[in-house]
Amino acid sequence: MDPDPNVTPDPLATSMSRRRLLRLAVGSSAMIPLAALLAACGGSSSPTTPTTSTGSTGASTSTTSGSTGGATTTSAATPAGAGSAATPAATTASSGTAKPGGTLTMAYAQSVADTLNQHISNFTVSRMVARHVLDCLVSVDTTSGQVKPWLASKWDISADGLQYTFTLRTEPKFHDGTAFNAAAVKANFDYTVAPNTKRAWAYGALGGDKYDHTEAVDDQTVRVVFKKPDVGFLSLLSDGGLGIDSPTAMQKLGDQYGQKGLVGTGAFKFVEMVLNDHVTLQRNPDYNWGPSTAKHQGAAYLDQLIFRDITENATRAAALQNGNVQMARLVNSQVAQFKGVNTIRIIQIPKAGTTRMYLMNSAKSPSDDINVRKAMNMAVDKKTLIGLPAWAGIGNPGIAPLPSNMVPNHDLSSLKQYDIAYDPTQAGQLLDQAGWKMGSDGIRTKNGAQLAFDFVCQTADIPQVEPLGGMLSKVGAKLNIKSGDFNFWINNTLKRTFDMTLMSDSGYNPSGLVEEFFYSKGPYADYLTANPEIDTAVEAAVNAPTTDEMWKNLFTAMGLIMQQVPGVMAWEDMYIDGASTKVQDVGYNEDGFAFFYDTWLG
Amino acid sequence: MADTVSAHATTLGAETARQSQSAIVARQLRRNRMAMIGAALLVIEVVLAVAAPVVAPYDPLSQDFTVPLQAPSAAHLFGTDDVGRDLLSRVIFGARISLSVGFIAVAIGAGVGVVLGIISGYYAGAIDTMLMRLTDLLLAFPGLLLALAIVAVLGPGLFNVMIAVGVGGVPVFTRLSRASTLTTRERDYILAARSIGCTDRRIMFGYVLPNVIPPIIVVATLGIAGAILTAASLSFIGVGAQPPTPEWGAILTLARQYLQQAWWFTVFPGAAIMVTVLAINMFGDGLRDALDPKLRT
Numbered sequence: 001m002d003p004d005p006n007v008t009p010d011p012l013a014t015s016m017s018r019r020r021l022l023r024l025a026v027g028s029s030a031m032i033p034l035a036a037l038l039a040a041c042g043g044s045s046s047p048t049t050p051t052t053s054t055g056s057t058g059a060s061t062s063t064t065s066g067s068t069g070g071a072t073t074t075s076a077a078t079p080a081g082a083g084s085a086a087t088p089a090a091t092t093a094s095s096g097t098a099k100p101g102g103t104l105t106m107a108y109a110q111s112v113a114d115t116l117n118q119h120i121s122n123f124t125v126s127r128m129v130a131r132h133v134l135d136c137l138v139s140v141d142t143t144s145g146q147v148k149p150w151l152a153s154k155w156d157i158s159a160d161g162l163q164y165t166f167t168l169r170t171e172p173k174f175h176d177g178t179a180f181n182a183a184a185v186k187a188n189f190d191y192t193v194a195p196n197t198k199r200a201w202a203y204g205a206l207g208g209d210k211y212d213h214t215e216a217v218d219d220q221t222v223r224v225v226f227k228k229p230d231v232g233f234l235s236l237l238s239d240g241g242l243g244i245d246s247p248t249a250m251q252k253l254g255d256q257y258g259q260k261g262l263v264g265t266g267a268f269k270f271v272e273m274v275l276n277d278h279v280t281l282q283r284n285p286d287y288n289w290g291p292s293t294a295k296h297q298g299a300a301y302l303d304q305l306i307f308r309d310i311t312e313n314a315t316r317a318a319a320l321q322n323g324n325v326q327m328a329r330l331v332n333s334q335v336a337q338f339k340g341v342n343t344i345r346i347i348q349i350p351k352a353g354t355t356r357m358y359l360m361n362s363a364k365s366p367s368d369d370i371n372v373r374k375a376m377n378m379a380v381d382k383k384t385l386i387g388l389p390a391w392a393g394i395g396n397p398g399i400a401p402l403p404s405n406m407v408p409n410h411d412l413s414s415l416k417q418y419d420i421a422y423d424p425t426q427a428g429q430l431l432d433q434a435g436w437k438m439g440s441d442g443i444r445t446k447n448g449a450q451l452a453f454d455f456v457c458q459t460a461d462i463p464q465v466e467p468l469g470g471m472l473s474k475v476g477a478k479l480n481i482k483s484g485d486f487n488f489w490i491n492n493t494l495k496r497t498f499d500m501t502l503m504s505d506s507g508y509n510p511s512g513l514v515e516e517f518f519y520s521k522g523p524y525a526d527y528l529t530a531n532p533e534i535d536t537a538v539e540a541a542v543n544a545p546t547t548d549e550m551w552k553n554l555f556t557a558m559g560l561i562m563q564q565v566p567g568v569m570a571w572e573d574m575y576i577d578g579a580s581t582k583v584q585d586v587g588y589n590e591d592g593f594a595f596f597y598d599t600w601l602g
Numbered sequence: 603m604a605d606t607v608s609a610h611a612t613t614l615g616a617e618t619a620r621q622s623q624s625a626i627v628a629r630q631l632r633r634n635r636m637a638m639i640g641a642a643l644l645v646i647e648v649v650l651a652v653a654a655p656v657v658a659p660y661d662p663l664s665q666d667f668t669v670p671l672q673a674p675s676a677a678h679l680f681g682t683d684d685v686g687r688d689l690l691s692r693v694i695f696g697a698r699i700s701l702s703v704g705f706i707a708v709a710i711g712a713g714v715g716v717v718l719g720i721i722s723g724y725y726a727g728a729i730d731t732m733l734m735r736l737t738d739l740l741l742a743f744p745g746l747l748l749a750l751a752i753v754a755v756l757g758p759g760l761f762n763v764m765i766a767v768g769v770g771g772v773p774v775f776t777r778l779s780r781a782s783t784l785t786t787r788e789r790d791y792i793l794a795a796r797s798i799g800c801t802d803r804r805i806m807f808g809y810v811l812p813n814v815i816p817p818i819i820v821v822a823t824l825g826i827a828g829a830i831l832t833a834a835s836l837s838f839i840g841v842g843a844q845p846p847t848p849e850w851g852a853i854l855t856l857a858r859q860y861l862q863q864a865w866w867f868t869v870f871p872g873a874a875i876m877v878t879v880l881a882i883n884m885f886g887d888g889l890r891d892a893l894d895p896k897l898r899t
Contacts, residue, residue, distance in 0.1 A: 314858060333684075333859040389671050389684040389860065459840030463856060466845055467685050470665030481845045484758055 095602065096584065098296065102601035103304040104583060106594060107316050107328040111279055111307040116270070117250075117258025118241045119191055120198040124506060127201065127240035128593035129279055129307050133175075134243025134264030137166055137185070139291035140235055140508075140590040145408070147234050150291040151180070151244060151265065161229030161545035168220045171289045172265040174246035180265050182216035187247035189214040189224065204512070205236040229545040232509045238590060239508065265289070267300040267597045279307040294598055295585060301600035317578070320344060326580040326601075327594065333463065335392040338578060348394055349575040349592040350405035353506035354513050355398040358468060359567035360500050366451055367499055371434040373565040377420035378427035379475040380468065380568050390463035396572040400558045401518065403572035406510055408551060415555065418562035419569070427475045436476070444476035452478040456498035459483045465502055468568075504573065508590050511541040511550055518561050534560045630892035637888020643881035651697040660688035662695040662848045671864045681866035684856060689866065692848035693874050699849045700878060703764055703833040704826040710768025711829075712822050715775025716814060720806050722776065723783025730780070737773035745770045749832050750841065758841040760849070766836070767829045778821055782814040816893050823886035827879040834875055850875050 113123040118130045137152040152166040172180040192202045193211060210228040217223050226233070236242060249263035262270040267290065268281035287299045310316040313331050320328040321341065330346070338344045360367035360376065367373055382397035396404065399419045404410040428438075436444035436451050444451040453472070457465050462483055469479035479500070482492075492498050507513055516522045519538045520530040537557035544550035562569070575592045582602045587595040631637050650657055659679075666686030674681045680689035722733040740748065752766035786792065787810060795805050834851030836842035843849035845856075850871040857867035 314861060331859070336860075337862045384667050388667060459855070462840075462845050463684060463859065467665065467667070469846060470667070470685055473665075482758070483840055483844060485840070488758075 098301055098585065098598075098600040100299070100301045100600070101303055102301075103306060104302050104327065104596060104599060104601065105306040105308055105325040106596075107308045107310045107319055107325040109311050109313070109316065109329065110276070110309050112273060112275060112309075115258035116262045116273060116279070117245075118243055119188070119202045119245075120200045121241075121258070122200045124201075124591060125593065127243075128589070128591065128595075129240075130258075130262060130264075131240030131243055131266075131589070132268040132281055132305060132596060133262045133266040133270050134240060134245060135172065135266050135289070135291075136239070136243050137168075137237045138234065139293045140238040141293045142588060142590050147238065148292045150238075150293075151289070155234075157234070161231065162226045164224045164226075164233065165217070166222050166224070168222060169289055170220065173286065174248070174263055174265050175269045175284065176246050176249050176263045178246045178248040178263075180244070181219045182222035183219075184247050185222045185244055186214045186216045187250075188244050191247075191250065192242075200241075202241045205233070205239060205242055205509070207233055228543055231544055231547045231550045232511060235508060235590070268302075268305055271304075276309050278309065281305045281307075290597055294587070296598055300597050302596060305596055320578045320580075323580070326583050327586070328578050330576045330578045332392040332394050332576065333389055334578075335394065335576060336389070343581055344578050345581055347577040347579055347586065349577065349588050350403070351506060351573045351575050352406060352508045352591045353403075353573070354401055354504045354517070355403045355569045356395075356464075356502065356504045356571050356573050357398070357401070357567050358500055358570050359503045359517075360453075360565075361496055361498055362564075362566065363496065364499055365449070366436075366446075367453065369434055370565055371430050372436070372451075373567070374420055375427040375430040375434070375475065376472065376477065377565060377568050378423045378430070379471050379477070380570065381422045381471060382570060383422075385464075385467055385471075386571055388467055390467070391571070394574050394576060398569035398571045400569060401514055401561055402510055402554075402558065405572065406513075407555075415558055415562060418559055420565070424471075424475050431476065438476050442473065442476060443478050450478060451476060452480055453499040454480045454482055454497075455500045455502075456482050456489055456492040457502050458486055458489045461502050500567070502570075503567075506591065511538070511544075511554055514538060514554060514557055514561070515542055518557070518566065531560065531564060534564070627892045631888055634888040634891060636884045637892075640881040640884030640886075640888065643877060644885060647697050647878060647881070648701065650694050651701050654694045654698055658688075658691035658694045660691040662687060662691040663846050664688075671860060671867070673864075674866050680870045681864070683853070683867055684860065684864075687846075689853075689870055692853060693850070693870055696848045696850045696853065696871065696874065697878070699760065699843065699847065700830050700833065700875070703760065703767070703849075704830040704882075707764045707767035707829040707833065708771060708822050708825045710765065711771025711825065712775045712818060714768070715772040716779045716811070716818060718772070719776040719779030719781075720783050720810055720814065723780040724787055724802065724806050724810065726784075733776065734780075737776050740770070740773040745828070746832055746835055749836060750839075753836060753841045758844060760833075760843045760847065763833050763836050763842045767832045770832070771825055771829065774821065774825070775818065778817055779814045782817060783810050786810050786813045820886060820890040820893060823889055824883060827882035827886070830875065830882075831879055 108125050110123075110125065111129050112126045113121070114126065115121050116126060116130045116133075118127045118134065121127060121130075135151050137150060138147050138155075139150045140146070141148050151169055151172055153169050155164055155166045157164055166185070168180070168182060168185070174180055174184070178184065189206060189211075191197055192206050197203075207226055207230040210226050210230045212225045212227045215223045215225065224233070243264060243266075245257075246263035249261060250257050253261050259273060259275070262273075267284055267287045269284050271280040271282050273279045282304050283300050283302060285299050288297065290297050308319075308325060310319055310325075310328070313334065316325075316328045317330055317334045317337060319325045320330075321338070321344065323343075335346055338346060358376075358380070360373050362368055362370075362373065367376075385391060386395050386397065387393055399412050400415045402412075404412050431444055431451070435446045437446065439445050439450075455465055455468070462481065465479075465481055465483075469481065472479050482498075483489075489501070493501050493503070503517070505513055505516060515538050518534055520535050534557055537553050537560060541550050541553035541557055544553055577586075577594065579586060584600050584602050585598040587598050589595050631641075664687060666682070669678070669682050669686045670684055672678055672682040672686070678688050678690065680693060683689055683692070718733055722730045743751070748770045749763070749766040752769055753762050756762035756765065783806075792805060792809055795809055800808070833842055834849070834854070837849045837851030838855050840855060843852040845852065853871040854868060857864070857871065860867050
């Protein structure tokens, strides 16, 4: 039958049969090798480490000191603090004159995992976001490590280290009009330690079991009393986790506080939070009591600050590259992606926390032999590791359980004597002496067992674990990588069902970090068989009345720990932020997270 | 004597019929260009997979820290990955893993599904109802989600992936073989077999099963492609092959971090998955057409 000449054929009427689809697919796939060939002709290069900035030194600070008759006092500035002596990037370099206006969007993988109520959140980023709405009693100068005034203009510490008396400023006001005074500070700390308040980071930072109570001596004077000395307390007061909330708002919103609202005295006011999506803050125009560590005083420059959640690393980097966000937290492997991109700069921030460690389970064979643990150290070339794409050259070879940015004057030289140098030849000799003979398949055996380690890690960490397998294979050891999600990893580490794992923790409490992993009663303890000398030194550090005493004991503990060779102190890690070149004066706190009070858009 | 000759003639006749049937199917396949291309690609892949230790230029697990993320070159035709491993060697060895996973997963699914389907279709009644409700339950889940849930219970690893993907295929094969059984069990020769005292087991697996096989072969062939894709997806999200196994999906998991700076890291393993799945689909389509009497030419 002939087609009807009065009907125009519909060009879209042809159905796509499976057969036709397959033919198209075959044709397309034939183009792939051609495209690859053309791209290869265009040339590609291996990634190299781009030029990065580590920012300028921090703002000038003012120190105050106070004294009370009778009791000995300590000036407000605590040398070296209880935490890091200094991090290089207090504020990034700026060009031009600061001007108000604009919206800055910062992308984290997850800004707020549970709540902005920092009393009950265990998530670091949540506390860092909250810190823009809440002010803290003090602020750590990340250049010098000194603790500087903020909501507290001065403070005294009793000689026995059990009482901290703060004099509060009179200018600050809560966003909801509630008076900022000693009663408000007391209400915050009472809430943190209240029996029905969930125990979270803030509880430990306030001293945990060492904390006794807080007194409102008068409107402008608040005293925090401890049962045992806690030298970490003063520095940790600078963390958003111990920021000061409006007691009125906390009472009014109840369980919804931190989700439906957040009220502090900060440079930014809470606008809204959509969990797993974004947090929006807007400038507080009345703000005039910034930290003494800041570059300026008065209101913040930015009109609006948005924290966006972009979980997928590649998507987050793409959002930065496309200009959808002005700043983003990146991972090492993405640094090369921005090489040659003139509109983006890379900021490296030393991470507050422990060194990244390939920890070995010394309660289990084969790593129950200290000579095996030493040999594994000798097999690892830390400099080569850091040069690989998974590190992109960012970070420093590790030496001790704490990285150099966490110790006074960045000086770990006294512990270098315990550092085990890369020497694969000696590693082989040590293993031979320990009875591990090389097999024909390149793997050593002893009494019929292979020199094999079950390495438990998170899937995201695989790029930084596989190279270890390559290095160990050169000395005749085998790495069996078992990867999974966070729960898989943490369950295996807590149950000690691993031979090796990649471990670290972030935070600004040095004695607490060492205690966490190497004290026999710590949550992750028993990587070493219980060692009374280490326990004694750690206890002395944790309970030291002064920071000098704490560091002295901590270095003793670290030396003892390193002599036990708990694993490979692999590298000192860094956070990496990508920022549009329009973003000026990004501040970083002691935890390595951005603080946007001084930030402006060029 | 006459009976023997007659029986022999009948056997010969059946044999001749089967051979003619096979010849017809083979001829149909040969005429189908797409199917032949698919078959050729598959043969090449299988040969490469079997001969991988000989064909691959490097040890797929050997790391060379002097050449990480190197672009394709004469020394490394597909380039290298983030720890300097030769990508061509890893893709070739990956063929072994992917094809094995595909075949074994389908074998598990078909093996269990066909048995359950024949039992269900043959006995009908309560057994059939129960088994069909069970397959309905499994079919309610998207295949990848079901496989993910099974791996979450069993733990990560290639062997568990094979089981997970295989279990996901059971309901499909169960339903298909049940349908064939329902039509076959009413045939005269089945009734005759029953009447001369053959056991149910002999009838099911001696007489019914041969009739179920042809459609199963087609679905199984196409199912291999799906199994390879599912296994690669599970490895991609980190619950499949464990490092340093050169499974294609696992390679892509690492590669995606370097998408912008090392295109070869994603393109070659991705293309390997695509070509394999395409080849299997093309051959499977051709096989289905050849076995379908309505499409005979």
